[in-house]
Amino acid sequence: MAESFIFSIAESLAAKLASRAYQEASRLVGVYDDLQELKSSLSYVKAVLLDAEQKQEHNHELREWLKQIKLIFYDAENFLDEVDCETLSKQVVRDYGTPKDKVGRFFSSSNPLVFRYKLGHQIKEIKKRLDRVAADRNKFGLQVIDVDRRGVHRREMTYSHVVESKVVGREHDKEMIMKLLMEPSLDDNGGSKHISVIPIVGIGGLGKTTLARLVYSNKRVTESFPLKMWVSVPDDFNVRSLIIKIINSPSDFASSTDAPAGQQNLRDLEIEQLQHRLRNMLEDQKFLLVLDDVWNEDRVKWVELQDLISVGAQGSKVIVTTRSQSIASMMGTVACSHNLESLSPEDSLRLFVRWAFKEGEEEKYPELIRIGREIVEKCKGVPLAVRTLGSSLFSKHETQEWEALRDKEIWDLPQKEDDILPALKLSYDEMPSHLRQCFALLSLYPKNHAFISLDVASLWGAAGLLSLQSQDKSMVDIAHQYLRDLMARSFLHDVFDCGSFYFFLIHDLVHDLAVYVAKDVCQLVSSNTQDISENVLHLSFVENGLRCNSIKPSLQGARSILFPVNEVGASEAFLNAWVSNCKYLRYLDLSDSTCETLPQSISKLKHLRSISLCNNTRIKRLPSSICKLQNLQVLRLDGCSNLETLPKKLRKLISLQRLEITTKQSILPESDIAKLNRLEYLCVQDCDNLESLFVETRLPTLRTLQVSGCANLKSLPLDTHHFPQLETLVIPGIANEDWLDRSEDTNAVLRLKSIYFYGMVTLPHSLQQYASTLQTLVIACFYELEVLPEWLWNLSSLKSLYISECPKLKSLPSDIHRLTSLQVLGIIKCRELYRKYEPQVGECWPMISHIKHTYIRDTWE
Known part of the structure; x- marks a missing residue:
């Protein structure tokens, strides 16, 4: 899998070279012609990369060839990034530079003439290396493939037969699907309809097909x-192919006098004749159709098929596994899909024993059990x-x-073709x-890491994986779209959509696939x-006390270093051993670190x-050179409780x-912050000496504001004059709620979409005013809240309501339907609410059962 991203890198490089903004930047720094020549060489190699990636598994020499190309591409990305760095540096000198800065720049390595010569030479060298490697492409017999069509390697077609006694732990799921099959078909208005469609959803290998077979x-x-x-269902959800499959499917029907004259002749018929046969076969018949393993998301094709089968009798049903x-x-068409859950540990062990032992043999081997x-x-x-691992131990x-x-x-x-990793990799x-x-x-x-989408967005953005498709969307917007795409493919679970960000987990087996x-x-x-x-390229350190030997030259191109485990941080x-030597770093997470300062040389990490230095309780000051990092998109200083001042x-x-800021300062450098023309997210946390914020300062691009733990804060204007774009407000643990009062000017009221209240006594x-x-x-x-205010139900636009850790809150108002x-x-960790509103069994569950998505849990697990 090492070279599986080469085509993607080539696509990214080609797109960057072709973009208007980049061409203008390359002209500005004088390397336009050099980059056009590199673009030509890149296109020559890119044309055969897809074929090479597919053939590399069985050809060691081809793998080595791809590895060389990958290293050249990495260098190309780094040198192209130099153009961005130079462009941004020019902008800063133009906007904020003093005469001294301009003179100093002229006599430094950033002198435009020196930079142009140096970068031009590097680009020519990359082109020469790429041409040299590309000359070998013909000896591998590679074909030109322009469109990435990976993903066509699918599992074998399925069948309906199942031995029920061999299925473990799905009785409850079977009964739930049976209940949906047997109940009348109703439309959204409570009226009858001909056909209901019941989806069964889950990751690969979870048993969706087995459950459909049981039913x-x-x-x-x-x-x-x-x-x-x-x-x-075939990969492309081809309607013609599906019609033929449906006509051929019912063995009882096929043997009757009304059956088609010969199944082998169906492919010779026109689509008009096929749809006529299908409608004749289904008309006035109460049928059950299982569409197993649907992948295609083309709604037009689905509606076309749906129209064709709608001639069935009242009560006909369709089961879809996907x-x-x-x-x-x-x-x-049912209220919600059946999301298939994992087996219990007891059922998993029962299934494992069946695959690992001959019947009854397990009793002889208690230690193996x-x-x-x-x-x-x-x-x-x-x-x-379970089957993959159990069968691998059979008779051992x-x-x-x-x-x-x-x-x-x-x-x-x-792994065999039908084992777990290949099954999951199909989705990948x-x-x-x-x-x-x-x-x-x-x-x-x-x-088991609890992900926060904002941190994932920072990582993806730093890696250059978030392409901005329009000016209206930020990097976070694009990252959230990507996460929704992963969610739609069942790669994420326990997702909490909190409006402006997500919490989520990934299944351990999905994590195994990611590592693979x-x-x-x-x-x-x-x-x-x-x-x-x-x-x-990307390194994650998950333990303290790891050896910090001098790093190898082959690792000096690392782009990400992170410490994702709480209380594990860099020394x-x-x-000194790593960061100072990895000059192409793009993402540096030093959370929970114990370093007392950053070196002045941090400015050399211009990429x-x-x-993040969050939760570093030892650092007191930051070097002023950190403000030379013109590419920097995220700076986290939250939890730096001893930070005396922010850098100038x-x-x-x-x-x-x-x-994100924690500092001992009594006054923030608001004029500087106001000039950050791309700032979208600001967190001011545990700044005990602050008494006011942004009273005379306007933040025109800010979309999310979090103010927490600022015990002496007396004023914060919440209106459109100061925050014209603000959509999300996070207010934890306010000691003084005066500044949350209603704005007197109705035209200045913020148009907030998301509000997060933590650790208060009651809702303000x-x-x-944001209803x-x-x-x-x-x-x-x-912790003291016993009743929700009646006016809460006037929030007419509210789509998502989360209530967590409110132990004294005993019920929701009866008019929640408003x-x-x-x-x-x-509802999470609210003991009384959980008891009353527990799904299916709580006495008050019927009051909220109409809500499309409910998360009712007594713990965070």
Whole structure:
């Protein structure tokens, strides 16, 4: 998998070279002609990369050829980035430079003539290397493929037969689907309709097809549906092919006198004749149609098929199995899809025993069963993973063999085509190339990590994976779209959509897949790490006390370094050994670090897009040179409780979009902050000496404002004059609520979409002034709150309401139905509410059962 991203990198390079903005920048610094020549060489290589990627697995020499190209591409990305750096530096000198700055620049290596010569020479060298490697392309017999069509390698077509006694742990799921099949078909207005569509959704290997088989083969279903059809859906959801499959599907029908004259003749018929046969076959028949393994998201084709089969009798049903939430939403007609959950640990072990032993044999091997429990834990309730590991141990009774498998990662195990890793990889292969790279970077976080979308956006943005498609969308907007795409493919779970950001987890097996596809590009480093792969780009350190030897030259091109585990951070020695030597770093997360300062040489990391020092309690000052990082998009200083002052000349950070601050200062450099013309997210946290904020300052681009733990804050103007674009307000733990009062000027009222209240006594009345715009409301850690105010139900635009850790809150008002726009209700760690509103069983569950998505949990797990 090491060279699986080469085509994506080539596409990114080509797009950058072709962009109007980049061509203008290259003319400005005098390297336009050199880059056009490089563009030509790049196109010559790019044309055969897709074929090379597909053939590399069985050709070591081809893999080495791709590896050389990958290293050249990395260097090309770095040198092209130099053009951006130079352009931004010119802008800062023009806007804020003094005569001394301009003279100093002339006599430095940044002198335009020196820079042009140096960069031109580097580009020519890259072109020469690329041409030299490209000359070897013909010896591999590679074909030109212009369009990336990976993802066509699919599993075999499925069938409907199942032995029910061999299926474990799906009785409840079967009954839920049976209930949907047997109940009358109703439309959105409560009237009857001919056909209901029931989606079954989940990641690969979870048992969607098995569940559909259980239902399809059930005696009650056979008695209720005289006509049953099972269709394994082709990749492209071709309507003509589907019609033929549906006509050929019902064996009972095919043997009757009304059956087609010969199945082999159907492909010779025109589409008009085919649709006529299909409609004749289904007309006035109460049928059950299973469409297994649907991948295509073309709604036009689905509607076309739906129109053709709508001639069936009242009560006809369609079951759709898919990995995609968006397909389920598009095709489903029931209130909500059936999201298939993992097996319980007990059911997983039962299934494992069936695959690992002959019947009854397991009783002889209690020690193997003990190890088996630990092996099953790796599978996290996914039946195909249980089967994969269990069958690999069949007839093996040596303890050492079982322990060896227990201690191995799943991606290191031999896998057949129908095992778990290939099954999951189908979903990965089906992704567009930009999404594959983004997904791979999730491997930098340990298993069970609780993700926050803003941090993921910072990482993806720093890696250059978020292409801005329009001026109206920020990097965070694009990142959220990518996350929704991953969510739709069932790669994320336990997703909490909080309006302006998401919390989410990824399944352990999905994490295994991310590690597998990202190896040699991303690496988690722990005390168990034997060696760090050569030329790895992204490094994640998950333990303290790791050795900080001088880094190898092959690692000096690293682009990301992060410490994603709480209370694990970089030491001074690490900083000196690694950061100072990795001059192409783009993402540097030094959260929880123990360093007392940053070196002045930090300014040499001119490619840096994101740096975090959050929760560093030892650092007191930052070097002024940090303001020379003109590419910097994210600066996190939250939790730096001993930081005495912010660096001067913050205004020079002209690319900054996200700024988080904790400082002992009594006055922030507001004039500097106001000149950050791209600033969208500002967090001011635990600044105990601050008494006022932005009273005379306007932040024209700010979209999200968080003010928390500022105990002495007396004023903060919340109006459109000071914050014309503000959409999201996060207000935790306010000691003085006076500044939340209603604005007297109705024309100046903010058009807030999301508000997050934490640690207060009651909801402020000022919330009512946002009734027409507010879409997301979070109420958390209101430990004394017993009743929600009646006016809350006047929030007519509210789509998402989350209530967490409000232990004294006993009920929701009976007129919650007045929130007609409400689609998501989350109740987490609210003991009394959980007891009353627990799904299906709580006495008050019927009051909220109409809401499309509910998360009712007694813990965060």
